[in-house]
Amino acid sequence: DTEVTQTPKHLVMGMTNKKSLKCEQHMGHRAMYWYKQKAKKPPELMFVYSYEKLSINESVPSRFSPECPNSSLLNLHLHALQPEDSALYLCASSQRLANNEQFFGPGTRLTVL
Amino acid sequence: GQNIDQPTEMTATEGAIVQINCTYQTSGFNGLFWYQQHAGEAPTFLSYNVLDGLEEKGRFSSFLSRSKGYSYLLLKELQMKDSASYLCAVRGYGGATNKLIFGTGTLLAVQP
Numbered sequence: 001d002t003e004v005t006q007t008p009k010h011l012v013m014g015m016t017n018k019k020s021l022k023c024e025q026h027m028g029h030r031a032m033y034w035y036k037q038k039a040k041k042p043p044e045l046m047f048v049y050s051y052e053k054l055s056i057n058e059s060v061p062s063r064f065s066p067e068c069p070n071s072s073l074l075n076l077h078l079h080a081l082q083p084e085d086s087a088l089y090l091c092a093s094s095q096r097l098a099n100n101e102q103f104f105g106p107g108t109r110l111t112v113l
Numbered sequence: 114g115q116n117i118d119q120p121t122e123m124t125a126t127e128g129a130i131v132q133i134n135c136t137y138q139t140s141g142f143n144g145l146f147w148y149q150q151h152a153g154e155a156p157t158f159l160s161y162n163v164l165d166g167l168e169e170k171g172r173f174s175s176f177l178s179r180s181k182g183y184s185y186l187l188l189k190e191l192q193m194k195d196s197a198s199y200l201c202a203v204r205g206y207g208g209a210t211n212k213l214i215f216g217t218g219t220l221l222a223v224q225p
Contacts, residue, residue: 004155042200042215043156056212090155102213104155 004105006091012111015081021108023074023091031055031097032074034066035090037107043090049074050097081112115139117216119201124222125191133186133219135201144204146213147175147186151197159186159199188221196223 004025013019023032031050035043048056049068063085065077074091088109092102116138125131137145144163148156162168162177162184174187188195201216 040218042202042217043213044215045212048212101158101161104157106155 004091004093004103006089006105006108008108009106010109010111012113013078013081014113015083017081018077018079020078021076021089021091021110023076023105024072025093025103025105026072027093027095027103028071029093029095029103030071031094032068033092033094033102034074034076035092035104037088037090039087047076048097055097078110081110083112086111115203115205115214117201117203117214119199119216119219121217122220122222124224125188127191127193127223127225129191130187130189131191131221133188133199133201133221135184135186135216137182137184137201137203137216139203139205139214141205142179142203145175145177145184146202146204147173147184148200148202148215149197150200150218156200191223193223193225196221 007022033048034046036046037043045058046060047066052068063080067075088107090107091105094102118136146161147159149159150156159173160168160175162175165177167176172189177184198218198220200218202213205214
């Protein structure tokens with residue numbers, strides 16, 4: 001298995017909803033990442049986990065809450081989002097933090113109404 | 114500050130060669146990456162340079178000059194499927210963080 005999977009592919013939620021994005025990889029990678037990508041913009045790093053511990057939080061608002069329950073899974077819990085949070089949310093993984101190549105998942109297209 | 118510049122759009126002809134340039138100014142440098150991203154899809158890794166010079170991988174080559182803060186991606190024998198956005202990304206800190214800073218991307222249109 002050489003891919004990163006993300007669910008759901010599309011998500012529409014209201015500003016009062018609570019939802020979660022899920023990311024999974026079975027390549028034995030110990031570094032996992034969340035990126036946010038707005039239309040026609042490059043990906044922006046949100047969080048980095050290394051060995052299931054949060055390594056980087058790029059000053060992301062607390063309405064986004066990451067979780068890494070084990071080495072294969074990465075979640076992003078969403079609560080009280082704003083319409084401007086609508087974007088493509090990309091998960092990526094790499095063997096270790098120091099490794100060169102990050103493998104990206106297909107992303108979750110989030111729309112906040 | 115962090116600044117990575119690429120042309121916004123480029124057009125090229127099928128079978129031709131195209132060079133996509135990237136200039137960067139970052140606080141620290143530990144590698145430059147090129148990713149390809151088709152519309153609505155995830156970025157896919159193309160190349161990595163950390164030392165000056167040319168890295169060749171099939172139809173794709175990437176060049177780096179650290180003293181000039183400059184890189185380019187060279188695509189040969191262009192195919193229609195090469196129409197995509199090409200993202201230049203710099204790892205601006207030590208390798209332990211692997212934090213990538215992406216440029217705005219170059220949208221390449223390959224015409225018949």
